[in-house]
Structures are given as structure tokens and as C-alpha cells.
Amino acid sequence: MQRKPYPGSIHWFTSVDSTNRVAREMAQKGAPDWTVVVAEQQTAGKGRYRRRWFSPAGKGLYLSIILRPDILPEQMNLVNLTSALAVAEFLEKLTQREKRPLSPALKWPNDVMINGRKISGILLESGFKGKRIDYLIAGIGINVNQDAAEFPPDLRSRTTSLKRETGRLRPIEALTAPFLTGFYRRLSAALQTGFREVVSQYRNRLYWTDRMVELRLPGRILRGVPEDLDEWGFLRLRTDRGLIKITAGDLWEMTEGDES
Ligand code: BTN
Numbered sequence: 001m002q003r004k005p006y007p008g009s010i011h012w013f014t015s016v017d018s019t020n021r022v023a024r025e026m027a028q029k030g031a032p033d034w035t036v037v038v039a040e041q042q043t044a045g046k047g048r049y050r051r052r053w054f055s056p057a058g059k060g061l062y063l064s065i066i067l068r069p070d071i072l073p074e075q076m077n078l079v080n081l082t083s084a085l086a087v088a089e090f091l092e093k094l095t096q097r098e099k100r101p102l103s104p105a106l107k108w109p110n111d112v113m114i115n116g117r118k119i120s121g122i123l124l125e126s127g128f129k130g131k132r133i134d135y136l137i138a139g140i141g142i143n144v145n146q147d148a149a150e151f152p153p154d155l156r157s158r159t160t161s162l163k164r165e166t167g168r169l170r171p172i173e174a175l176t177a178p179f180l181t182g183f184y185r186r187l188s189a190a191l192q193t194g195f196r197e198v199v200s201q202y203r204n205r206l207y208w209t210d211r212m213v214e215l216r217l218p219g220r221i222l223r224g225v226p227e228d229l230d231e232w233g234f235l236r237l238r239t240d241r242g243l244i245k246i247t248a249g250d251l252w253e254m255t256e257g258d259e260s
Contacts, residue, residue: 006180008034008065015057017044020125020139023064027127027135033068034184038176045141048123049250054152059145060161061175065183067136069191073128074232076136077109077247078195079187080124081202081233083138084110086183087120088205091142091162093182094175100166105207107251108226108235112142113207117160119143142179145169199229208251215249226251 016022016039023037039062045053055062069079088104091112095102105113112120123139143161151159163169190198208226215222215237224239235246 004184006034006036006177006184008032008036008180010036010038010176010180013037013039015039015041015043018042018046018139019062019064020046020123020137023066023137023139024125024127024135027066027137031066033066035066036063036180037066038063040172046123046139047121047141053121053123053141054155055141056150058172059143059150061140061142061144061172061179063176063179064137064139065180067138067187069133069136071133071191073126073131073133075195076124076126076133078190078198078233079136079138080110080122081106081229082187082190082195082198083122083124083140083183084112084120085198085202085205086186087112087122087140087142087179089186089201090179090182091119094178095162095166098166098168102162102165104205106202106205107207108229108246109233111207114160114165117158119160119162119165140179142175144172144175195233196231199231199233202233203229208253212254214252214254215246216252217249222246222249223254 019037019039041057042055042062045055047053084106088106091102091104102114107113110122111118120142125137127134145163146161148156148164212223212225224237226235227238228236237244237246
């Protein structure tokens with residue numbers, strides 16, 4: 001069976017502030033669906049909730065994909081989950097025949113975890129025309145060649161890289177095409193036939209289903225156990241007041257003593 005090639009044009013940069021920022025500018029000027037911006041280095045890589053994304057040259061894959069899907073705003077979360085699933089599947093496939101094959105888990109909504117540490121994150125941004133989605137930017141960062149000591153001290157215990165997990169250094173350019181092919185296959189199938197398969201595959205990788213965690217929301221904290229996803233990809237959190245549907249937020253491990 002012949003594989004469909006990646007349909008979008010790929011724009012390579014040596015250094016940008018943020019590939020998401022560059023992609024947004026291109027989207028606003030009319031860049032088509034599936035256009036990709038890749039950079040060797042970002043000087044102001046952005047994470048979720050205004051955090052920064054540590055992006056030195058040669059250490060990670062930093063790319064942003066412009067999407068123009070015909071979906072409802074409520075389905076944006078499903079694109080987010082599909083992107084995280086595509087990263088997990090890519091890392092699993094990449095290492096499947098190696099000495100230390102990886103089996104990534106997904107911390108809702110879009111952190112990719114290996115052995116309890118984050119290896120990749122996704123920042124999904126959007127532009128609207130009236131009430132309709134004009135474009136989405138799926139910004140994806142994967143830690144590839146960092147040693148533990150190269151992460152900033154505040155991130156070191158919670159972050160990992162392919163090098164740290166498998167012991168191998170990898171050329172970043174060689175990862176881009178296989179990642180994009182898998183991403184395209186997953187997302188285009190979901191856009192054509194629905195997100196049921198994505199939700200089902202995501203469920204199998206759902207992280208922290210065995211413990212109480214904290215969901216940090218602006219101004220309040222909810223505690224519970226991640227139990228499942230609904231068909232929209234929203235999280236069902238088991239709390240002492242029953243199952244609660246979570247549509248946004250960030251999950252954190254409970255600090256010791258919190259449970260009492
Ligand atoms: C997160 O986990 O907080 C999301 C991190 C997303 C980082 C990527 S790197 C490529 C793209 N450009 C950015 O500025 N951010 C995303």
C-alpha cells in the first residue's frame with residue numbers, strides 16, 4: 001500500500017522567537033491547511049498558561065502546524081488530544097525495535113509522559129472569523145537530545161528527553177518527516193470519520209488513573225482521580241462529590257500531606 005505524502009509545505013528556520021507566533025502570522029496572511037513551521041531553535045518558545053518552552057538548538061523538535069478544519073469550536077479539544085496521541089504513537093514507533101522501547105502515556109489534555117516525566121507538550125492556539133474557526137495552530141515541542149542536567153533546575157525532576165530515556169542522540173531533522181506523516185494520518189482520518197478512535201486510543205494511554213491529583217483552575221483547586229474521557233475528549237474526574245466533567249485546566253500530582 002502506498003503511503004500518502006504529507007500534503008503541506010514545510011518552512012524551515014534556523015532561529016525564531018516562537019514557531020507558533022510565526023505560524024499565526026502566516027495563517028493570518030492566508031497560508032493553507034497543513035502548512036508547517038519548523039525551527040532549529042526558539043528564543044521565546046511558548047508553553048501553556050504563559051509558561052516558556054525551553055528550546056535550544058539541536059536539542060528538540062519545535063514545530064507548528066497550521067490547520068483549517070471544518071469543526072465546531074467545542075471540537076478543538078479533540079484536535080488537541082489527537083496531536084498528543086500522534087506524538088505518543090510516533091515515539092513508540094520510533095523506539096519499538098530499540099533496546100529501550102518507549103510506551104508513552106498521556107496526561108490530560110496534552111502532555112506526553114514517559115516514566116513519570118514529561119517529554120512533549122502541545123500548545124493549540126486558534127483564530128476565529130465570527131463564531132467559526134478560521135485557523136488552528138498546533139504547536140508541538142518534543143525533547144530529543146537533552147541530558148537531565150541541561151534542563152533548568154526547576155524542571156529537571158519533571159522533564160525528560162528521548163536521549164535520557166533511550167541513551168541515544170538523534171539528528172532532529174530526521175524526526176520531522178516521520179512525525180508529520182503520522183500526525184497527518186491520525187488527524188485527517190479523525191476529521192473524515194470522527195474522533196471515536198482517537199478517544200478510544202487516548203483512553204488506553206490515560207495517565208494518573210490510579211491516584212488523586214489536583215486540577216488547578218484560575219482561583220480554585222479540585223481534587224480527584226482521572227477516570228475516563230467522554231466522547232468530546234473531556235476528562236471525567238472522580239471527586240468526593242461524584243464524577244465531574246473537566247473541560248480545561250492543568251493536572252498536578254498532589255503534594256505530600258494534601259490528602260489528609
Ligand atoms: C506546553 O506543554 O506547555 C506546551 C509546549 C508547546 C511548545 C511548542 S514548541 C513549538 C511551538 N512553538 C511554541 O512557541 N510553542 C510550541
